[in-house]
Amino acid sequence: MPSFPRNPDYETTVKDSFARQAMMATAGATLTEVSAGQCIISAPIRASLTQQHGFGHAALTFALGDSAAGYAALTLMEKGQEVLTSEMKINLLAPAKGEHLKAVGRVLKAGRRLVVVQSDVYAIDGEVETHIAALQGTMVPV
DSSP: OOSSOSSTTHHHHHHHHHHTOHHHHHHTOEEEEEETTEEEEEEEOOGGGBOTTSSBOHHHHHHHHHHHHHHHHHTTSOTTOOEEEEEEEEEEOSOBOSSEEEEEEEEEEEOSSOEEEEEEEEEEETTEEEEEEEEEEEEEEO
16 A cells, blocks of 8 residues: 555545544544644543543543544545554653643554554643653554
């Protein structure tokens, strides 16, 4: 599979898929950027999605990073194809504290059967942007 879009309408495909994701809606997430091989998703750190110390929960961080990486992979799929996460590793680098999180997902290698992806998640607190998580995983075209 080439590392360029095989679906000329990939942006609409990604936006339509994102709009159907109940998890992202629950988190208040927005798809802020879609380009070939990359997607950015942002979400507020809501009180209902924090852990016992008041930081954004790691599950929120993971969900945003996984989704950003998955949508980056989807930008390179053929029309009608989808992707599913096969495996995803996360390194939590710092607490998720601030107003919102930003996940930047990108494709490292788009193969025929496997797509290797990466995502970085940042906590935004005013003008300060802190790298809080690094994810790497594999998406399977379906």
